[in-house]
Amino acid sequence: MTVKRKKVTSYQKPWIILFLAPALILTSMFTIVPAISLLSYSFYSWTSFKRTGWAGLDNFQKLTQFPFKDDFVGAFQNNVLVFLILFLTQTSLGLFFALGIYRLRKGKKFFQAIIFLPVILSLVIVAFMWKLFLDPLFGPVNTFAMQMNWQWLNQPWLGDPNMAIFVLIFIGLWRWVGFPAIIFLAGMNSINEDYIEAARIDGASELQIFRKIMFPLLAPSFTIIAILTFIGAFEWFELPYIIGGVTGQPGGHTTTMALLFYRLAFGTIDSSTVDVGLSSAVGVILFLFVGFGAAIGSIYLRRREVQQ
Amino acid sequence: MSAPNKSAATLPLDIILRFGLVINATMVFIPLLFIINSSFRSSSDLFVNPLGLPNSFDLTNYKLVLTEGDFARYFLNSVIVTFTSLVLVLFFGACAGYALARYQFKWNNFFYLFFLAGLLIPAKLALVPLFIQLKNMGLLDSRIGLILVYSAGAIPAAVFIFTGFIRALPIDLDNAARIDGASEFQVFRRIMLPLIFPVMGIVGIYSAIPIWNDFLLPLVFIRDNSKMTIMQGISVFFGEYGANWGALFAGLTLAALPLVILYIILSGQFIKGLTAGATKG
Numbered sequence: 001m002t003v004k005r006k007k008v009t010s011y012q013k014p015w016i017i018l019f020l021a022p023a024l025i026l027t028s029m030f031t032i033v034p035a036i037s038l039l040s041y042s043f044y045s046w047t048s049f050k051r052t053g054w055a056g057l058d059n060f061q062k063l064t065q066f067p068f069k070d071d072f073v074g075a076f077q078n079n080v081l082v083f084l085i086l087f088l089t090q091t092s093l094g095l096f097f098a099l100g101i102y103r104l105r106k107g108k109k110f111f112q113a114i115i116f117l118p119v120i121l122s123l124v125i126v127a128f129m130w131k132l133f134l135d136p137l138f139g140p141v142n143t144f145a146m147q148m149n150w151q152w153l154n155q156p157w158l159g160d161p162n163m164a165i166f167v168l169i170f171i172g173l174w175r176w177v178g179f180p181a182i183i184f185l186a187g188m189n190s191i192n193e194d195y196i197e198a199a200r201i202d203g204a205s206e207l208q209i210f211r212k213i214m215f216p217l218l219a220p221s222f223t224i225i226a227i228l229t230f231i232g233a234f235e236w237f238e239l240p241y242i243i244g245g246v247t248g249q250p251g252g253h254t255t256t257m258a259l260l261f262y263r264l265a266f267g268t269i270d271s272s273t274v275d276v277g278l279s280s281a282v283g284v285i286l287f288l289f290v291g292f293g294a295a296i297g298s299i300y301l302r303r304r305e306v307q308q
Numbered sequence: 309m310s311a312p313n314k315s316a317a318t319l320p321l322d323i324i325l326r327f328g329l330v331i332n333a334t335m336v337f338i339p340l341l342f343i344i345n346s347s348f349r350s351s352s353d354l355f356v357n358p359l360g361l362p363n364s365f366d367l368t369n370y371k372l373v374l375t376e377g378d379f380a381r382y383f384l385n386s387v388i389v390t391f392t393s394l395v396l397v398l399f400f401g402a403c404a405g406y407a408l409a410r411y412q413f414k415w416n417n418f419f420y421l422f423f424l425a426g427l428l429i430p431a432k433l434a435l436v437p438l439f440i441q442l443k444n445m446g447l448l449d450s451r452i453g454l455i456l457v458y459s460a461g462a463i464p465a466a467v468f469i470f471t472g473f474i475r476a477l478p479i480d481l482d483n484a485a486r487i488d489g490a491s492e493f494q495v496f497r498r499i500m501l502p503l504i505f506p507v508m509g510i511v512g513i514y515s516a517i518p519i520w521n522d523f524l525l526p527l528v529f530i531r532d533n534s535k536m537t538i539m540q541g542i543s544v545f546f547g548e549y550g551a552n553w554g555a556l557f558a559g560l561t562l563a564a565l566p567l568v569i570l571y572i573i574l575s576g577q578f579i580k581g582l583t584a585g586a587t588k589g
Contacts, residue, residue, distance in 0.1 A: 008413045015492035016411050020419060023404035023463050026396075027426040030460030034441060041436060049440055097332060100325035114333045117340075120571050120578055122521035124539040125564045128546055131340050132346075132556065140342055143358040174335065182579055183586050188451035206321050226587045236431055239524050242543065258432065265436050266528055276436055283433045291428065294406040 017218050018099045041280035042281035050273055075260045083233035094180025116178040125243035130171045134158050159251040168239055168254055180225045187221035223301040227294050234290050257286050317566050354553045369558035372478035382541030389451050390520045394459040396517045398464050398508055405470025406496050426464035435528055450530045464514035473507045513581025
């Protein structure tokens, strides 16, 4: 901004401090300081919530050894799977729905409101709702499948170790697809109509217009959705926690990094098995991975955005 | 050739797109309607015929949830925590945004970056240090502890939105008030606050919805049943009434209802508020 701001007078100084102090104090005490503490915690060994000694990189090393290695690798693989599938399905479906709403003559507001409705619901509600909905004995899906005698639909959706994570991803998609749809729609609405008109007059088909004009101009929306999906997928917690429990049932097949991180610090009733150092190490890795991943991703994706 | 105006013709493409939208709307509504429908049925009825309709408009489940489920208390706790956090975020966020936007002091850029750092750190990951810190401060099992952590988490984003908005406002307004003898705080309260009122709605929704919906922080910080929030309460309720399906459905409906009603009234603002930051302008 080029608004000219005058130098601060000595009378104004105390006011500036007063204006800034509450926000600064809260943010440092409950965000910045705990984040720095997290880093330091990962270098110590702990007994319950008491620090017992310097551990160097032991906590990080432990994660690569038995018995934690399998948990850690399994959780990481699940997060990658969640990200890849959610990213592909969310972006393509989001784009599809956004184009649908964009081309509507009537009822734009109505469909916009419906597609965004699951986004405002708490994940807790979404998770419990689907847990009941997909219950193998009394849930409507399996009951309906049984009545119709459709074996393909009559599956233990959340109980099958090979399927559970994909069903969780589907629930995540149900909850979140409205978000990319609305972002893409906002991107489409900001495209200058003249370009589209001009292409139509030149005889371009609607699909060509979408591919050659709209799609490239939606790159900024694409960047934001990619980054937010990445962060969201690697911090996946509520959905697997409520549906699969803290150990990622069935058989640990729905465990995630955030779940592992929570489990190591708070997840056991017996506080002697709590390992704060190990949990902090997972937290630090997750934080660095998400931070660097998002930064590198946004630099790379921004570069391919075109200006209107 | 296709018509010159996109609103003039319905192409095969439009039919596919609209079909998709209708399918999606159905997918959104079916589970929600199923929950509401089942909340009016008894558990025995539900187990015999899960797909049926209610026999009568039976409120037994709701009565049970409201009398035995402590839902009124959970709900009140959530209102207290969300509302207080929101007031802190809006007021302190606006104050800090005003200071960063209007005064060219030495540390201005540093503080701006400081809030940016705060914006990038997810409170989720600092859970263990926060837990120990709150424990030492005697703020575990306390709504104040939750309020402080939530406000701190939401303030950086609020500061950014306010700073950006205030920078775009003409500074002559402030100076005119100063010439008229207004103090710095009066300039803020009388001139700035009314002007930034429209942005408050966006910042408010952006901050309040994730707080209302949050589950992880109370899960770790609150053990005392009388201080639990609604989302934590519903998970406790599911643990205790696992076999009483009618009650579970009624509980879920009650937990979702307040926000859904607000959304039906204010869906435009909700969409704008929750996508703030992801869409420019």
